Amino acid sequence: MKKKRLLADILLIAGVLIAAAVVWLLLPRGGGGAAAVVTVNGEHYASLPLSEDAELLIRSDDGGENLLVISGGKARVTESNCPTGVCVETGAVSSEGQLIVCLPHKVVIEIVG
């Protein structure tokens, strides 16, 4: 009985380690450059490397739209139909830890290293 329990524990720990390794492999890391991680309503929406120019229309559940533009290694929201416009006024971000937040749409764009 006790032995079975131990085996189950080992399998569980091995499973957790494998899951952690997979997550680690999938995460953007230094060397590949920074990335803009988009979260909507607390849920992961997209990750875009700053090294590639791109545009992403972020749609939130309540009809909110934010246009995220990656250009020249910087991320910025160029258009939004939110009432405050703070996300657009924030301008371009490119340093690790910098944020663009759109409170009405519950959109958070964070730069990760």
Ligand SMILES: [Zn+2]
């Ligand atoms: Zn906004």
